[in-house]
Amino acid sequence: MGYADFYRRSIEDRDAFWAEQAKLVDWETPPATICDASRPPFYRWFAGGRTNLCHNAVDRHLAQRADQAALIYVSTETGQEKVYTFRELHAEVQRMAAVLATLGVGRGDRVLVYMPMIPEAVFAMLACARLGAIHSVVFGGFASVSLASRIEDATPKVVVSADAGSRGGKVVPYKPLLDESIRLSQHKPGAVLLVDRKLAPMEKVAGRDHDWATLADRHQRTQVPCAWLDATDISYTLYTSGTTGRPKGVQRDVGGYAVALAASMKHIFLGKPGETYFSTSDIGWVVGHSYIVYGPLIAGMATILYEGLPIRPDAGIWWNLVEKYKVASMFSAPTAVRVLKKQDPAFLKKHDLSSLKALFLAGEPLDEPTARWISDGLGVPIIDNYWQTESGWPILTVANGIEKKASKFGSPGVPMYGFDVRLVHESTGEELTGAGQKGVVVLEGPTPPGFMQTVWRDDERFVQTYWSSIPGRQVYSTFDWGIRDEDGYFYILGRTDDVINVAGHRLGTREIEESISGHPNIAEVAVVGVADPLKGQVAMAFAVVKDASALVDDKARLKLEGEVMKVVDDTLGAVARPARVRFVTVLPKTRSGKLLRRAIQAVCEGRDPGDLTTIEDPAALQQIKDLVAS
Ligand code: PRX
Numbered sequence: 001m002g003y004a005d006f007y008r009r010s011i012e013d014r015d016a017f018w019a020e021q022a023k024l025v026d027w028e029t030p031p032a033t034i035c036d037a038s039r040p041p042f043y044r045w046f047a048g049g050r051t052n053l054c055h056n057a058v059d060r061h062l063a064q065r066a067d068q069a070a071l072i073y074v075s076t077e078t079g080q081e082k083v084y085t086f087r088e089l090h091a092e093v094q095r096m097a098a099v100l101a102t103l104g105v106g107r108g109d110r111v112l113v114y115m116p117m118i119p120e121a122v123f124a125m126l127a128c129a130r131l132g133a134i135h136s137v138v139f140g141g142f143a144s145v146s147l148a149s150r151i152e153d154a155t156p157k158v159v160v161s162a163d164a165g166s167r168g169g170k171v172v173p174y175k176p177l178l179d180e181s182i183r184l185s186q187h188k189p190g191a192v193l194l195v196d197r198k199l200a201p202m203e204k205v206a207g208r209d210h211d212w213a214t215l216a217d218r219h220q221r222t223q224v225p226c227a228w229l230d231a232t233d234i235s236y237t238l239y240t241s242g243t244t245g246r247p248k249g250v251q252r253d254v255g256g257y258a259v260a261l262a263a264s265m266k267h268i269f270l271g272k273p274g275e276t277y278f279s280t281s282d283i284g285w286v287v288g289h290s291y292i293v294y295g296p297l298i299a300g301m302a303t304i305l306y307e308g309l310p311i312r313p314d315a316g317i318w319w320n321l322v323e324k325y326k327v328a329s330m331f332s333a334p335t336a337v338r339v340l341k342k343q344d345p346a347f348l349k350k351h352d353l354s355s356l357k358a359l360f361l362a363g364e365p366l367d368e369p370t371a372r373w374i375s376d377g378l379g380v381p382i383i384d385n386y387w388q389t390e391s392g393w394p395i396l397t398v399a400n401g402i403e404k405k406a407s408k409f410g411s412p413g414v415p416m417y418g419f420d421v422r423l424v425h426e427s428t429g430e431e432l433t434g435a436g437q438k439g440v441v442v443l444e445g446p447t448p449p450g451f452m453q454t455v456w457r458d459d460e461r462f463v464q465t466y467w468s469s470i471p472g473r474q475v476y477s478t479f480d481w482g483i484r485d486e487d488g489y490f491y492i493l494g495r496t497d498d499v500i501n502v503a504g505h506r507l508g509t510r511e512i513e514e515s516i517s518g519h520p521n522i523a524e525v526a527v528v529g530v531a532d533p534l535k536g537q538v539a540m541a542f543a544v545v546k547d548a549s550a551l552v553d554d555k556a557r558l559k560l561e562g563e564v565m566k567v568v569d570d571t572l573g574a575v576a577r578p579a580r581v582r583f584v585t586v587l588p589k590t591r592s593g594k595l596l597r598r599a600i601q602a603v604c605e606g607r608d609p610g611d612l613t614t615i616e617d618p619a620a621l622q623q624i625k626d627l628v629a630s
Contacts, residue, residue, distance in 0.1 A: 003403040010417035024262035028228040043446040045256035046231035054130035055226040057297035069302035076308030077166035096127035098219035107132035112156035116165030117307035132227040139284025145571035147181035164200035173200040231255025240389040241508030249456030260450025265299035267401040273300030279331035286389040315343035319351040326355040333363040333504035348377040363504035386412035392450040411489040418448025429472040441482040442475040500529030528601040538579035588620040
């Protein structure tokens with residue numbers, strides 16, 4: 001069957017299509033219904049079915065591949081390297097599950113995971129899946145305020161964390177940040193489970209903090225069976241940024257997610273049992289959830305968990321791993337490739353990369369020079385794929401597992417099976433069907449398996465944020481601009497909202513503004529994303545101070561800029577730090593007081609700011625223009 005037919009069936013004969021895909025995973029009880037679309041936009045997949053993600057990722061493989069590699073841990077930060085077979089992974093996950101259970105974790109309880117890229121982080125995620133607990137992984141690069149808001153929203157019974165992470169050889173203590181975030185949060189977790197890597201000293205809070213190694217020791221052989229869960233139960237929440245300063249808990253199910261991942265591993269990622277998969281993302285992001293942890297393991301593949309930078313000890317480290325572990329499929333982000341591109345190209349030639357079938361890139365637009373460079377260097381297909389935390393798996397790409405289809409530079413590809421992708425006019429909602437017309441990329445319901453169920457504990461926000469932004473029709477907005485060419489290939493042209501994408505990391509400009517406003521001398525601030533050749537975008541801040549005497553000369557300005565950056569580092573984390581903080585006397589706003597972020601962004605990028613008839617004070621934009629030019 002060609003891809004066009006495969007796709008058409010997924011939309012027109014939805015239930016039959018997904019019933020077939022559902023056979024890719026194990027069910028304790030097979031589903032009674034395939035898609036329950038009776039209450040849009042809350043679509044329920046595989047209702048009546050009972051399964052478990054951990055069973056499908058681990059236990060299921062014991063019969064055939066117990067002694068094959070499952071988790072390959074490599075840290076160029078600490079020099080550790082360890083391979084866990086499926087049998088060993090099974091034992092480790094049970095130990096973690098036993099420990100979590102003794103801390104009171106059961107079905108439906110939340111466990112927040114704030115961890116560096118170490119095996120225990122994966123054990124914790126899988127242990128939650130095993131017990132039917134809901135994990136909420138928070139990226140280790142986030143700091144206390146980001147973490148506190150997530151603890152408060154997820155209300156976890158237990159937090160799993162570690163003494164420290166490490167980045168570029170520099171130890172990053174986690175424990176003080178965690179303590180501070182628990183202090184800031186209204187909700188106090190009952191227990192904190194700590195992995196002591198002996199990288200940084202930890203002060204334990206008596207009665208609350210527990211040492212992983214000590215508790216794990218008591219459960220060397222404890223068996224913890226997988227809890228059979230309803231397909232529509234919640235597997236996890238993962239926070240992501242949007243237009244407001246408050247992150248949204250993207251909530252996902254169990255059965256739909258298992259099927260979506262199993263299908264994507266087969267049709268898109270060309271994953272075969274026994275092969276090795278290497279995704280360079282972090283478990284704190286959706287790519288890490290879907291394609292470091294669950295996807296490859298569900299497919300019976302070994303997955304590499306890499307802690308370290310792509311250029312340390314040298315720019316050949318990833319290719320070294322590809323050779324050593326015979327990586328078949330690799331997944332990364334364009335930013336990482338741009339970083340490698342600045343290094344000696346000889347690193348690409350030093351290793352035997354013959355095992356590699358394809359490199360998948362996602363998270364931000366893939367520019368043509370980057371795509372060409374890596375394509376020439378590796379000699380394998382480079383497969384751009386477009387998706388979101390909300391979707392869980394690719395919305396647009398090419399499904400080479402169904403039919404070999406040429407990629408086009410600059411385009412992630414065509415709609416994936418199950419995704420009814422449309423382009424609509426931003427303000428009229430009119431559907432744009434012609435080639436080359438620019439519109440908002442939206443999805444017509446039902447959204448496919450694996451797609452977010454709702455916003456955690458906030459159905460109203462789910463409907464209001466995602467399904468109500470286009471006038472006259474209930475469609476899911478991706479908040480991305482796009483166009484489609486005459487062959488049906490889509491091109492993504494950036495966000496329609498205040499979300500920015502820095503080095504593949506999705507950040508909300510409002511969150512950064514709120515953080516900067518925490519500095520005692522900042523009266524007002526606007527943060528915009530500005531195009532950057534290496535990181536895709538960087539955050540730029542323009543601030544008005546309360547007391548201008550702090551800006552007497554350049555030295556004073558730089559000092560204040562440094563202070564503001566430190567506030568962001570300490571509250572949100574260095575990932576959110578703006579590239580520059582510039583000071584102005586007034587911000588460009590409309591007469592009704594709305595910040596003109598898009599005009600600021602245009603000026604920063606040397607583009608025409610567009611229609612300015614509503615601007616209150618044109619001199620405000622001129623100040624920014626002058627600063628950018630200086
Ligand atoms: O703007 C799009 C951009 O990243 C956003 C989603 O980010 P996140 O939730 O972190 O999920 C990343 C999952 C890969 C999208 O709304 N984006 C993602 N992939 C691409 C992309 N933009 C262009 N091309 C892509 N391939």
